[in-house]
Amino acid sequence: MVVKPQGFRLEASDLLDLATGSAVLGTGGGGDPYIGRLVAAGAIAAHGPVTVVPLSTLSDDDVVVLVSMSGAPTVMVEKIPSGRELDVVYRRVVEYAGREPNAVLAVEIGGINALFPVATAARVGLPLLDADGMGRAFPEFQITSFNVGGVTFGPRFVTDEKGNVLRIEGIDARWIERINRHALVAMGGSVITGLALRGQDVRRTAIAGSISLALAIGRTLRRAREEKQDWRAVLPGVCDALPLCTGKVTAVLRRTTGGFARGHADVAGMGDDAGSTVRLEFQNEHLLARRGHDAAYPEVLASTPDLIAVLETDTGTPITTEALRFGQRVTIVGIPCQPIWRTPRGLELAGPRYFGFDVDYVPLEVRAETRARAPEHHDRREESACPGI
Amino acid sequence: MVVKPQGFRLEASDLLDLATGSAVLGTGGGGDPYIGRLVAAGAIAAHGPVTVVPLSTLSDDDVVVLVSMSGAPTVMVEKIPSGRELDVVYRRVVEYAGREPNAVLAVEIGGINALFPVATAARVGLPLLDADGMGRAFPEFQITSFNVGGVTFGPRFVTDEKGNVLRIEGIDARWIERINRHALVAMGGSVITGLALRGQDVRRTAIAGSISLALAIGRTLRRAREEKQDWRAVLPGVCDALPLCTGKVTAVLRRTTGGFARGHADVAGMGDDAGSTVRLEFQNEHLLARRGHDAAYPEVLASTPDLIAVLETDTGTPITTEALRFGQRVTIVGIPCQPIWRTPRGLELAGPRYFGFDVDYVPLEVRAETRARAPEHHDRREESACPGI
Numbered sequence: 103m104v105v106k107p108q109g110f111r112l113e114a115s116d117l118l119d120l121a122t123g124s125a126v127l128g129t130g131g132g133g134d135p136y137i138g139r140l141v142a143a144g145a146i147a148a149h150g151p152v153t154v155v156p157l158s159t160l161s162d163d164d165v166v167v168l169v170s171m172s173g174a175p176t177v178m179v180e181k182i183p184s185g186r187e188l189d190v191v192y193r194r195v196v197e198y199a200g201r202e203p204n205a206v207l208a209v210e211i212g213g214i215n216a217l218f219p220v221a222t223a224a225r226v227g228l229p230l231l232d233a234d235g236m237g238r239a240f241p242e243f244q245i246t247s248f249n250v251g252g253v254t255f256g257p258r259f260v261t262d263e264k265g266n267v268l269r270i271e272g273i274d275a276r277w278i279e280r281i282n283r284h285a286l287v288a289m290g291g292s293v294i295t296g297l298a299l300r301g302q303d304v305r306r307t308a309i310a311g312s313i314s315l316a317l318a319i320g321r322t323l324r325r326a327r328e329e330k331q332d333w334r335a336v337l338p339g340v341c342d343a344l345p346l347c348t349g350k351v352t353a354v355l356r357r358t359t360g361g362f363a364r365g366h367a368d369v370a371g372m373g374d375d376a377g378s379t380v381r382l383e384f385q386n387e388h389l390l391a392r393r394g395h396d397a398a399y400p401e402v403l404a405s406t407p408d409l410i411a412v413l414e415t416d417t418g419t420p421i422t423t424e425a426l427r428f429g430q431r432v433t434i435v436g437i438p439c440q441p442i443w444r445t446p447r448g449l450e451l452a453g454p455r456y457f458g459f460d461v462d463y464v465p466l467e468v469r470a471e472t473r474a475r476a477p478e479h480h481d482r483r484e485e486s487a488c489p490g491i
Numbered sequence: 492m493v494v495k496p497q498g499f500r501l502e503a504s505d506l507l508d509l510a511t512g513s514a515v516l517g518t519g520g521g522g523d524p525y526i527g528r529l530v531a532a533g534a535i536a537a538h539g540p541v542t543v544v545p546l547s548t549l550s551d552d553d554v555v556v557l558v559s560m561s562g563a564p565t566v567m568v569e570k571i572p573s574g575r576e577l578d579v580v581y582r583r584v585v586e587y588a589g590r591e592p593n594a595v596l597a598v599e600i601g602g603i604n605a606l607f608p609v610a611t612a613a614r615v616g617l618p619l620l621d622a623d624g625m626g627r628a629f630p631e632f633q634i635t636s637f638n639v640g641g642v643t644f645g646p647r648f649v650t651d652e653k654g655n656v657l658r659i660e661g662i663d664a665r666w667i668e669r670i671n672r673h674a675l676v677a678m679g680g681s682v683i684t685g686l687a688l689r690g691q692d693v694r695r696t697a698i699a700g701s702i703s704l705a706l707a708i709g710r711t712l713r714r715a716r717e718e719k720q721d722w723r724a725v726l727p728g729v730c731d732a733l734p735l736c737t738g739k740v741t742a743v744l745r746r747t748t749g750g751f752a753r754g755h756a757d758v759a760g761m762g763d764d765a766g767s768t769v770r771l772e773f774q775n776e777h778l779l780a781r782r783g784h785d786a787a788y789p790e791v792l793a794s795t796p797d798l799i800a801v802l803e804t805d806t807g808t809p810i811t812t813e814a815l816r817f818g819q820r821v822t823i824v825g826i827p828c829q830p831i832w833r834t835p836r837g838l839e840l841a842g843p844r845y846f847g848f849d850v851d852y853v854p855l856e857v858r859a860e861t862r863a864r865a866p867e868h869h870d871r872r873e874e875s876a877c878p879g880i
Contacts, residue, residue, distance in 0.1 A: 269658035284677035
C-alpha cells in the first residue's frame with residue numbers, strides 16, 4: 103500500500119518560526135521577516151491556516167503558482183503591499199493558465215518571499231508546497247533551480263500598489279529578470295510578481311523541504327532563546343551551519359541602485375575572533391565573506407552560492423542586509439548551499455564570478471577545513487592583537 | 492446626398508515626400524526618415540499600396556491600431572526592425588481587441604513613426620488614417636491628443652528584435668510611458684509598440700490631416716529642389732513656417748540616456764543672421780530655440796509645443812537631432828503647433844516648463860512679431876559683428 107503524504111497545517115503560531123528560519127536561509131535577502139509575517143498572519147486570521155504539502159503530491163499536469171516580491175529590500179520595508187497585489191497577480195496567472203491552480207510555491211526562501219506565498223495560499227485556499235526554487239534567496243530571477251533544470255517560463259505578471267500591471271514574456275529567464283528589474287525601478291523599486299509552472303516541471307526541479315527546514319531553523323533558534331542556550335551550539339544540528347566570525351558591525355555602505363540594495367558591511371571580530379575584520383559584500387543577499395586587516399581582505403571565508411547569514415549574537419535573530427547597522431553585535435555563519443548550485447550550470451548562474459568577484463568557488467566547509475589545517479591565521483591574529491599594532 | 496470621402500492611394504513613389512515632410516513635422520525627432528522609408532517601401536513592394544482615409548470614415552465601434560517605434564533615435568538608426576516586430580504587436584492588439592481592426596494610425600508624425608504605420612497598413616491590408624496623435628512628434632507617450640481628450644488606454648504591447656513581448660496596463664498614459672521607457676532601456680534602447688483605440692475616441696481626439704500635410708511639405712521641398720527655387724520661400728505656403736536662423740552647426744552635445752537622445756546644438760548665424768548663435772535644446776525632439784552671444788542665450792525664438800525644424804539650407808533636407816553634425820549649413824524654422832497644444836491642458840503636458848525649462852510659452856508667431864517691432868536685436872547683432880568684438 104502506498105501511503106500518500108498528507109502534509110501538515112501551518113498555523114498563525116508557526117509564522118514566527120517560519121519567518122525567522124526563512125530570514126536565515128534568505129542569507130541577508132528575501133525581505134524583512136517582520137513584514138512577511140504580518141502579511142501572512144493577516145491572511146491566516148481572515149482565511150484560516152494553510153496546508154503544506156510535499157512535492158510528491160503534484161501531478162504532471164497540475165498548475166503551480168509562483169508568487170514573490172521583487173526589488174530592493176531597502177524599498178520593501180517602506181512600501182508594504184496591501185495583499186490586493188497578491189490577488190491581482192494570482193488572478194492573472196489563473197486567467198493565463200485557463201484553470202484553477204493546484205498549489206502555491208515560493209520562488210525563494212526569505213523573510214518576505216517564503217511568507218507571501220503563505221498569504222496567497224491562505225487567501226485563495228490552496229496548499230503551499232514544501233519547496234522553493236533556490237533553497238535560499240538569490241537576487242535575480244534566472245538563478246532558480248527551475249532554470250538550472252531547463253524549465254521554459256510562461257509570462258511573468260507584475261503589479262504594484264498603484265494598480266499598474268505588466269505581463270512579461272521573455273525569451274528566457276535572464277530576459278524576464280532584466281526587463282522586470284528595469285520595470286520595477288519605474289514602478290517604485292519593488293513589485294509583486296506571479297507566474298504559472300507545470301506540476302511536472304516543479305516536481306522535477308524544485309528544491310524539496312525548504313518550508314520544513316525554515317520552520318526547523320526558526321524553532322531551534324526560538325527554543326535556544328527560551329532555554330537560554332547558545333544558539334550557535336544548536337543551529338548546526340539543523341542546517342550544517344559553520345560559525346565564521348563573531349564581532350561588531352563597524353561600517354555599512356549601502357546604496358539602492360538599479361532595483362537592488364548593494365554594498366558591503368564590516369564586522370570587526372571580538373572574543374576568539376578579535377584582531378581581524380570580515381567584510382561582507384551584498385547585492386540584496388550576502389555574496390562574499392572575506393577576512394583581513396587594514397582594509398585588505400585576502401582570505402575568503404565563504405562565497406555565493408553557499409549561504410552567508412548574519413544573526414544577532416545574543417538572541418540568534420537573523421539580520422537582513424537592509425537592517426545592518428553600526429554597532430550591532432553579530433555572528434556570521436556559513437551554510438552549505440543545495441547541491442545543484444555546486445554543479446557547473448549552478449556555478450555559472452550563481453558562482454562568485456557571475457557577480458563580478460575574482461574568486462573561485464570553494465565549498466565553505468572545504469575552506470574551513472583548510473583553515474583548520476593551516477594555523478598561520480591564528481598566529482597572524484595574535485600578532486595584530488598586540489598593543490600598538 | 493452625402494458623399495463619403497474616399498481617401499487616396501499612397502504608392503511607393505509617394506514615400507520620399509511623406510518621409511521628408513514627416514521629418515519636418517517630426518521637429519528633430521520621430522526617427523530617421525531613410526529608415527522609415529525603407530521599411531514602408533519594402534512592405535508596399537510586397538503587399539501593394541496603402542489607402543489613406545480621413546478620420547470621418549471611422550465608425551464609433553471601429554478598432555484602430557496605433558503602431559510606433561519608441562526609444563532613443565540614436566539607437567533606432569543602428570537597430571532597425573525587421574518588420575516582424577510590427578506583425579507581433581499587431582497580432583497582440585488584434586488578440587486583445589477580439590476582432591479585426593478597421594484602420595491603422597500613427598501616434599506621431601516623424602521619419603519613422605509616420606512610415607511604420609504605412610508598413611503595417613500594407614502588411615495587414617488595412618487603410619491608414621490621415622491623422623495622428625500629436626500633429627508633430629513628442630518624446631513621451633502621454634503627450635498625445637488622445638490624452639488631452641481624456642481617452643482611456645488599454646494595454647500597450649511592446650516587442651523587440653529578440654522576441655521579448657511586454658503587455659503594459661498602466662493606470663494612465665504617464666505610467667504607460669514611464670514603465671515603457673524603463674523597459675525599453677532593458678530591451679536595448681528602442682522597441683516597437685502597439686495599442687488598440689476605439690473609433691469614437693480616435694474620431695473625437697486625433698489630429699486630422701497629418702499624413703496629407705506631411706506629403707504636401709515633402710512635395711513642396713522636393714519641387715523647390717528640382718526647380719532650383721529657395722525652399723525657404725515656398726515652405727511657408729504649406730505650413731506657416733517661420734525662418735528663425737540660417738547658419739552653421741558649431742557644436743553638438745548629445746547623450747543617449749534614460750531611453751532618450753538628449754542634448755543641445757549650437758547654430759552660429761551666417762548672412763543676415765551673422766553675429767548671434769542659436770542654441771537648440773532637445774530630448775529626441777527640439778524643445779527650445781534660444782538666441783544669444785557668448786554662451787548666454789537670453790532670447791527665446793520658439794519653444795515646445797511649437798515645432799522647431801532644422802533643414803539643410805541648400806537642399807531643404809530635414810535633419811533629425813541624432814543626425815546633427817558640426818559644420819552642417821542649416822536653417823532653423825519654427826512652425827506653429829496644433830491648437831490643442833496651446834490650451835491649458837496641452838501646455839501642462841507639453842509646454843516648456845514640463846520639460847524643465849524656466850520659460851513661459853509664447854506662440855512663436857507672437858515672438859516673431861515682438862522681435863519685428865523691437866529692433867534692438869538687430870542693433871546688437873550689428874554691434875557684435877564689428878571687428879574685434
